[in-house]
Amino acid sequence: MISILNLPGVIVEDYKQTGETLILVIKSQKTTASCPVCSECSHHLHQDYRYIVRDLPIGNREVMLRVNGRRFKCKNGRQPFN
Template identity: 50%
Template sequence: MKRILSQLLNLPDVAVESSLEEGSVLILSVRKKTKSAVCPQCGKKSEHLHQNQNYLVKDLPIGDKEVILNVNRRRFKCKTCRKTFNEKLDFVGARKTYTHRYAENIVKQLISSNVSNVAENNGLTDEEVNA
């Protein structure tokens, strides 16, 4: 089942570890498949895991289910420059609570509608859509 959900999710190098259905919401716990990350300071690869940090990210719906990703963003420690850093996740921006493709979908909806309608149809506030 995890493999099928990973394929449905269609995010490169991301695996679904577990799923939880709460009414009309599907929560998928996800992680990157790689065991290392590249240090942004010195460019060296690090496998030295420093910390795990989970946070929730809104993604495109699957069928009639709202999808929330419980992302495990790992923190690594570089043995070369001794700095800690977060792994880079290609599908979500730094400090964002939604995926890039979710944001693109909202923008596409705005082209043929207005802020209030898009907000109402997606369970968002006008301010969230404007951001």
């Protein structure tokens, strides 16, 4: 499944088939992110949320990606960021 998406650093956790739709549950392999203000590496997870993105079809199946979005908080910048 990972090679089909061709997205480096992304893991396919699960998938569901409903009729003509394939839903892939994906998340990032990284557990940290760099602050856009100070470039400091942050481990502090501020918020975890999910959203769905429509991807290109595979064959005659519609493909949806259920993405695990995360917001981190920087100690220096004090602002949450994606």
